Amino acid sequence: MSKPLEGVRVLDLSHVIAGPLASFYLAQLGAEVIKVEPPLAGEVLRSMKEGADTDTPTGFAALNAGKQSLALDIRSAQGAELLRTLAASADVFIENFRPGVVARHGLDYASIQAVKPDIVYCSISGFGQQGDWSQRGAYDHVVQALTGMMMMSGEGHDAPPLKVGFPVIDVAVGMLGALSIVSALHRRSRDGNGQYIDASMVQASLMLMYTNTCAYLTDGTPTRRVGNRGYTGSPAADTYPCADGWLAVAANTPAQFRKLAAVLGVEELCGDARALDLAAFNAPNGFVVPNDREYVAQRLRQAFAAHSAARLEERLSQVGVPAARVRKLEEFLDEADATGCVNLPDYRFHQGGGEVRTRGIGFHFDQDGGPSPDGAPALGEGTHAVLAEAGLDEASIAELERAGIIRTHAKAAAPQAS
Structure with missing residues (x-):
């Protein structure tokens, strides 16, 4: 060929x-x-x-x-x-x-x-x-x-x-x-x-x-330092310390947030008006909007800290919430070799x-x-x-x-x- x-x-x-x-x-x-x-x-x-x-x-x-x-x-x-x-x-x-x-x-x-x-x-x-x-x-x-x-x-x-x-x-x-x-x-x-x-x-x-550049040029939106948080701004799109390492999670939508809350045992956050904009949360489309970001983040930090990052990665992935334990490059490459978890050339x-x-x-x-x-x-x-x-x-x-x-x-x- x-x-x-x-x-x-x-x-x-x-x-x-x-x-x-x-x-x-x-x-x-x-x-x-x-x-x-x-x-x-x-x-x-x-x-x-x-x-x-x-x-x-x-x-x-x-x-x-x-x-x-x-x-x-x-x-x-x-x-x-x-x-x-x-x-x-x-x-x-x-x-x-x-x-x-x-x-x-x-x-x-x-x-x-x-x-x-x-x-x-x-x-x-x-x-x-x-x-x-x-x-x-x-x-x-x-x-x-x-x-x-x-x-x-x-x-x-x-x-x-x-x-x-x-x-x-x-x-x-x-x-x-x-x-x-x-x-x-x-x-x-x-x-x-x-x-x-x-x-x-x-x-x-x-x-x-590109998206940040366009947002500023078009709307005057300034950039923000978001650290390890995700692009959407959901409080559950972030990187959290667990009992044995760090976990990056992307529960951007209300459906994903509900699944995450169930796995972590913090389902009450889904109806907590202090935590979330409930109108946005119960709308048919959109992302999770916090009312008190630090309050939500603190509740999530407490929940994540009680769990294994490796185990949470597996459980969240099974229910459809994107998640990954933070790895070094060499860890990922060794894992891909040993398990075939990703089909790479x-x-x-x-x-x-x-x-x-x-x-x-x-x-x-x-x-x-x-x-x-x-x-x-x-x-x-x-x-x-x-x-x-x-x-x-x-x-x-x-x-x-x-x-x-x-x-x-x-x-x-x-x-x-x-």
């Missing part, structure tokens, strides 16, 4: 997480992705080895599985010209340098479009290609701070800002980049036109907070003498031929093949390597072998 993007060729100049994740999606969906890296040491994520003697550590390998590595110095005139030549056979071009950097090397959209008029060109940056802040450096937690995400996390007005515990914006802009590229490829197949895409971390952050990429294991790309196609087993390339592993296919003879490739403009895998591997 074929994959959706077979026949699509991608030149990827990106590094770290956001851009490489976008091209990782394309590679896993069948595209040929040529990762262009500096020939001396490759992209920076290769250096995060944690003591391992490899240039494909797990963090790098997971994001770059299924790609080729072209070790090419784009800062040299000859290297940039070579990349423009390769772009003539590409369908997609990705870069995530600071705006203006690729233009200095003649690799901006206009330059690539000159050799490939229908190119789909995606620039990923922190603040977008235009505007006074476009030249600012950007990292995930900095953009979280800038866009208000940090001040939506945590408890209370006076608590310090709290970042999301992983690079959520980097991941989001990578996903959005992949989506925009696939959309542009579909448009090109329909009408023959290429596309320039400006994807930024700021835009991705606002999409992650199991992607394993060959990497050296072992394998990199993942849980897929977020969705699964029944008719896509299954996951590719190819791992991430060593630095320069694809250089010779890519250039030979482009028409360069052995003497030309050898000369480029002597000049330090390219690096083939044999030379890249030599320091590790010594």
Whole structure:
């Protein structure tokens, strides 16, 4: 079975997480992705080895599985010209340098479009290609701070800002980049036109907070720090301490609240006018509206504290109330392995003498031929093949390597072998 993007060729100049994740999606969906890296040491994520003697550590390998590595110095005139030549056979071009950097090397959209008029060109940056802040450096937690995400996390007005515990914006802009590229490829197949895409971390952050952003822009509704409470505002959509841990529960509707109250033994709350807006509670549709939130929360805290989180998770799930004991990531992954509680893809990429294991790309196609087993390339592993296919003879490739403009895998591997 074929994959959706077979026949699509991608030149990827990106590094770290956001851009490489976008091209990782394309590679896993069948595209040929040529990762262009500096020939001396490759992209920076290769250096995060944690003591391992490899240039494909797990963090790098997971994001770059299924790609080729072209070790090419784009800062040299000859290297940039070579990349423009390769772009003539590409369908997609990705870069995530600071705006203006690729233009200095003649690799901006206009330059690539000159050799490939229908190119789909995606620039990923922190603040977008235009505007006074476009030249600012950007990292995930900095953009979280800038866009208000940090001040939506945590408890209370006076608590310090709290970042999301992983690079959520980097991941989001990578996903959005992949989506925009696939959309542009579909448009090109329909009408023959290429596309320039400006994807930024700021835009991705606002999409992650989309409903809050729209509420403020439309109605002037300010954001609130809700801690571990759910989005609807129900007092029973929260995270409560139990006898053996914490339980997140989402009893948003009156029907769910009644079931929760029955399991906890606090059925009297369902008719308590101090606790709840009974008119809203007895309406045919809607969410639970508290009259005295702290009173309801205190009653629920007392009830939850007398129960096991694990047992409550099971009982509430059985009666139709969403609930989950708070786990660490490793706990959940181990549980999924041991019990099959969730049907997750199991992607394993060959990497050296072992394998990199993942849980897929977020969705699964029944008719896509299954996951590719190819791992991430060593630095320069694809250089010779890519250039030979482009028409360069052995003497030309050898000369480029002597000049330090390219690096083939044999030379890249030599320091590790010594």
